[in-house]
Amino acid sequence: MPSPAPLETTTQRLADxxxxxxxxxRCHQEIASEWRSSLHRQAHTDPHYQSQFKIEPFAFCTGCHAPEADPRKPVPKTISDLGVGCVTCHVSDDHVLASTTPSSAARPGAHHAVTRSAAFSTAAACANCHEFSFPRAGLRESRSGPLMMQSTVTEHAASAFADRSCAACHMPKVRGEDGRLHRDHRFLGGRDAAAVRRSVRASPSWDGKTFALSLEPGDVGHAFPTGDMLRRLKLTVSVIDSSGAEVDRYVRHLQRHFGFQHGATTAPRRVLIRDDRIGTTNAPVRVTYRPKTVPPGGSVRYDLTYERVVGPPDERGDVLVDGAISVVAGELALD
Ligand code: HEC
Ligand code: HEC
Ligand code: HEC
Ligand code: HEC
Ligand code: HEC
Incomplete structure (x- = not known):
């Protein structure tokens, strides 16, 4: 199955x-133009990745973000431009891998042999890159095993959509110019506002003293947000008086909260303190807030925003935000 470049290789995986x-x-032009706009194509050229790599320049990172390169050497431009390429996912030992369901776009007479693989039709096609522990895991180990940097595959297996493949959601069948269906290779995810908004069902309430927001997973096959630790949800609750002025405000971040554990004789270890993302347990995430003041004729406004941040988000939450999508917002009268 498609994988990062192994760190023990002495050369790149394919010669050219x-x-x-x-x-x-050249032959699969529509799919190619979709892929060119995807984050997979940009996995290595992405300025956000490049700035993080400067802080932690590990061969481990290169292995995944430029999987066709030799991870221990500087990445040549032509390979950098490939990112996660067609060949990364489809070419294994000279076979062109395909799923067990032939595409309806299939024209007779493929110009190459195709190996149809049952595993390629499941989460296994994505698993080797979308689930992994922190590098030097020994330093950051939790009691229950290595601390995971991304755990989308485990989250998927525990979700209500465990029987739908990653591709079923992230590569929906789309109609091409020739009128036939093919799998969308844009790999839309956290930058697609419609997908982000479908990911949560929110129920707000006010009982006269306390505002509560209950958040349940929607059409999403893993925790929300998933993937990198640089994603979080920011909930802002504001109390507004009858003149429209904000008189109180509460902010809460829903994310994986990491910290460091300091031993007497050992180096500090990164540990997971709390995970309050949506969909990590069967219970809805419930946030409550009791305002200091309840102005007569006033209202309470709430806004849940999905954020991509630069640099590991900490408890104070004051980091640079690279992109944001408002997920759900509303207002309730206080009386
Ligand atoms: C000379 C043209 C040509 C080249 C080069 C080529 N393909 Fe194809 N490929 C085809 C044709 C024609 C088919 C038949 C199905 C179709 O029309 O899409 C096909 C079928 C496929 C399928 C199976 C589709 C299905 O039915 O599930 C996959 C996957 C695929 N190609 C990937 C690749 C990849 C990856 C490369 C580069 C390593 C590649 N192809 C290079 C022409 C080409
Ligand atoms: C060789 C490794 C590799 C494989 C295999 C792989 N991915 Fe990825 N994927 C990446 C990397 C690296 C990125 C991040 C690119 C970036 O933004 O720098 C990514 C990004 C994504 C994104 C965009 C995330 C966002 O923020 O919107 C989606 C969606 C995605 N992958 C889905 C899939 C699916 C579905 C599969 C399996 C069919 C898959 N990937 C297979 C490495 C891989
Ligand atoms: C991140 C992995 C990934 C990358 C990158 C990728 N593909 Fe695919 N591709 C898949 C998967 C997985 C499927 C099968 C989805 C399924 O049917 O379950 C697929 C399906 C296909 C198919 C057949 C299905 C169809 O609907 O037509 C073709 C042809 C194809 N890819 C060609 C390409 C080409 C050409 C590129 C580069 C421009 C490319 N792929 C890049 C993972 C990838
Ligand atoms: C039921 C549909 C569904 C399935 C199945 C699914 N996803 Fe997603 N995925 C979504 C939606 C919707 C989003 C956008 C919300 C979000 O950002 O989490 C998303 C976002 C993502 C992101 C962007 C990171 C983030 O949270 O911002 C990545 C990476 C990703 N998915 C990978 C995967 C992988 C890998 C699998 C399979 C192991 C998978 N997804 C299975 C629906 C799905
Ligand atoms: C095993 C594969 C793998 C390794 C190793 C890996 N990454 Fe990633 N990285 C991914 C995937 C998959 C995503 C997409 C998930 C998402 O979008 O949330 C990603 C996303 C990112 C992003 C977010 C990109 C964006 O535009 O939002 C940054 C930054 C990043 N990785 C930096 C690094 C650095 C630095 C290292 C080394 C310390 C590293 N990665 C190691 C697979 C990997």
Whole structure:
């Protein structure tokens, strides 16, 4: 199955991945133009990745973000431009891998043999890159095993959508210019406002003293947010008086909260303190807030925003926000 470059290799996986990838793009043009707009294509050129890599320049990172390169050497431009390419997911030991369901776009007479794989039709096609522990896990180990940097595959297996593949949601069938269906290779996810808004069902309430917001997973096959630790939900609750002025405000971040444990003789270890993302347990996430003052004729406003941040978000939450999507917002009268 598709994987990061193994760290013990002495060379890159394919002799000339850029040329091979160009050939795929020439014949599969629509899929190629979708892939060119995807984050997979940008996995190594992405300025956000490049700035984080400067802080932690590990071969481990290169193995996943430029999987066709030799991870221990500087990445040549042609390979950097490939990111996670066609060849990364589809070419294994000279076979072109495909799922067990032939695409309805199939024209007779493929110009190459295709190996149909049952595993490629499941989460296994994504698992080797979308689930992994922190590097130097020994330093950051929790009691229950290595501390995970991303755990989307485990979250998926525990979700209500465990029987739908990652591709079923992230590569929906779309109609091409020739009128036939193919799998969308834009790999939309956390930058797609419609997908983000479908991911949660929110029920707000006010009982005269306390505002409560109950959050349940919607059409999402893993925790929300999932993936990198640089994603979080920010809930802002404001109390507004009858003149429209804000008189009280409460902010809460829903995310994986990491910290450091200091031993007497050991180096500090990164540990997971709390995980209050949506969909990590069967119970809804319930946030409550009791305002200091309840102005007559006033209201309470709430806004839940999905944020991509730069640099590990901490408890205070004051980090640079790289992108944001408002997920749900509303207002309730206080009396
Ligand atoms: C000379 C043209 C050509 C080249 C080069 C080429 N393909 Fe294809 N490929 C085809 C044709 C034609 C088919 C038949 C199905 C279709 O029309 O999409 C096909 C079928 C496939 C399928 C199976 C589709 C199904 O039915 O599930 C996959 C996957 C695929 N190609 C991937 C690749 C990848 C990856 C590369 C580069 C390593 C590549 N192809 C290079 C022409 C080409
Ligand atoms: C070789 C490793 C690799 C494989 C295999 C892989 N991915 Fe990814 N994926 C990445 C990397 C790296 C990124 C981050 C790119 C970036 O933004 O820098 C990513 C990003 C994504 C994103 C965008 C996330 C966002 O923030 O919107 C989605 C969605 C995604 N992958 C889905 C999939 C699915 C579905 C599969 C399996 C069919 C898959 N990936 C297979 C490495 C991989
Ligand atoms: C991150 C992994 C990934 C990348 C990158 C990727 N593919 Fe795919 N592709 C898949 C998966 C997984 C499927 C099968 C989905 C299913 O049917 O379950 C697929 C399906 C296909 C199919 C057949 C299905 C169809 O609907 O037509 C073709 C052809 C194809 N890919 C070509 C390409 C080409 C060409 C590129 C590069 C421009 C590319 N892929 C890049 C993972 C990837
Ligand atoms: C039932 C549909 C569904 C399934 C199945 C699913 N996802 Fe998602 N995924 C979503 C939606 C909706 C979003 C946007 C909300 C979000 O950002 O979490 C998303 C977002 C993402 C992101 C962006 C990170 C983030 O949370 O911002 C990644 C990466 C991702 N999915 C990977 C995967 C992988 C890998 C699998 C399979 C193990 C998978 N997804 C299965 C629906 C699904
Ligand atoms: C095993 C594969 C893997 C390894 C190793 C890995 N990443 Fe990633 N990275 C991913 C995937 C998959 C995503 C997409 C998940 C998401 O969007 O939330 C991602 C997303 C990111 C993002 C967010 C990109 C954006 O535009 O929002 C940054 C930054 C990043 N990785 C930096 C790093 C750095 C630095 C390292 C090394 C310390 C590293 N990664 C190691 C797979 C990997």
């Amino acid at each position: 991945p850029a040329t091979a990838n160009r050939a795929c793009q």
